Amino acid sequence: MTSPATPLTLTLGHLYPDQLNLYGDRGNIVTLRRRCQQRGIKLRVVGLGIGDALAPDEYDMLFIGGGQDREQAPVSQDLYEIKGIGLWASIEDDMPVLAVCGGYQLLANYYRPANGPDMRGLGVFDAWTISKGPQQPRCIGDIAISWHGMTLVGFENHGGRTYLGTAKPLGKVLKGYGNNAEDSNEGAIYRNTYGTYLHGSLLPKNPHFADHLIELALQRKYGAGESLLTAQEEPPVLNGKTHIGITDAADLHVATAAPEVSTRLTPLDDSLEWEAHASQLERLGLHTEAVAALRIQKKG
Numbered sequence: 199m200t201s202p203a204t205p206l207t208l209t210l211g212h213l214y215p216d217q218l219n220l221y222g223d224r225g226n227i228v229t230l231r232r233r234c235q236q237r238g239i240k241l242r243v244v245g246l247g248i249g250d251a252l253a254p255d256e257y258d259m260l261f262i263g264g265g266q267d268r269e270q271a272p273v274s275q276d277l278y279e280i281k282g283i284g285l286w287a288s289i290e291d292d293m294p295v296l297a298v299c300g301g302y303q304l305l306a307n308y309y310r311p312a313n314g315p316d317m318r319g320l321g322v323f324d325a326w327t328i329s330k331g332p333q334q335p336r337c338i339g340d341i342a343i344s345w346h347g348m349t350l351v352g353f354e355n356h357g358g359r360t361y362l363g364t365a366k367p368l369g370k371v372l373k374g375y376g377n378n379a380e381d382s383n384e385g386a387i388y389r390n391t392y393g394t395y396l397h398g399s400l401l402p403k404n405p406h407f408a409d410h411l412i413e414l415a416l417q418r419k420y421g422a423g424e425s426l427l428t429a430q431e432e433p434p435v436l437n438g439k440t441h442i443g444i445t446d447a448a449d450l451h452v453a454t455a456a457p458e459v460s461t462r463l464t465p466l467d468d469s470l471e472w473e474a475h476a477s478q479l480e481r482l483g484l485h486t487e488a489v490a491a492l493r494i495q496k497k498g
């Protein structure tokens with residue numbers, strides 16, 4: 199139970215910020231920090247570069263971005279030799295992890311680049327990635343996928359084609375390429391670890407997904423069953439209530455949550471975010487989905 203004066207705090211480990219930082223992926227960190235700040239939650243961000251150890255107890259959530267093949271090679275080695283054990287322990291302990299593109303590929307079994315040897319992955323996702331080089335055009339462009347009856351929008355730019363073994367997809371492609379432009383799968387999920395090709399960056403235009411990650415981290419750290427609403431001066435940041443929101447309770451691998459209860463964050467004014475989300479859906483010709491997105495904005 200947090201004491202009345204203690205603000206909620208979260209620590210985010212940003213893996214390989216200097217190597218895996220393509221297409222504005224850092225915007226995901228900015229969004230998480232802003233959405234926490236607006237609720238009085240303190241988000242501390244710690245960069246973890248090549249050679250840095252990953253001590254699971256020091257973090258509440260992790261982010262790994264995308265990169266070019268030449269940056270992925272040393273990261274693959276570091277993951278295997280240095281961070282792998284700590285990362286696996288965090289993932290098996292239901293820490294929320296977001297892995298984008300190159301980072302996503304290296305959490306699967308292996309990445310076979312167009313040139314050079316296969317890069318070992320951690321095998322978190324039972325999946326593999328093969329880049330066919332210049333024979334096959336890169337998957338580049340705006341993308342929209344389904345997620346829990348709603349949509350996620352972003353931008354993709356990858357040569358690798360990812361094929362899922364037993365890993366579940368994050369969602370189904372509505373417009374764009376997704377994992378491999380063949381089976382309409384996009385991304386992968388394992389426990390609270392999410393892999394996706396959606397750059398953009400992803401979270402600014404998908405506030406519901408950003409909040410989902412924050413909720414998972416808070417519930418894992420503070421417990422969903424416990425009331426966090428001690429008599430705090432500042433407005434409450436969490437409303438404990440029974441709800442099956444954007445994430446079915448069954449999907450919430452939250453160690454302490456009672457199966458039927460999850461906690462909700464105080465809603466923010468996401469008008470701008472949902473307008474941006476809806477306009478990308480419109481541009482992709484997904485008019486029904488755009489109207490649905492604007493309806494979420496109206497509900498607030």
Ligand code: GLN
Pocket residue numbers: 220263264265266267270298299300301303329355356357358359
């Ligand atoms: N280098 C990998 C590929 O081309 C990942 C690219 C990325 O992270 N955007 O598939």
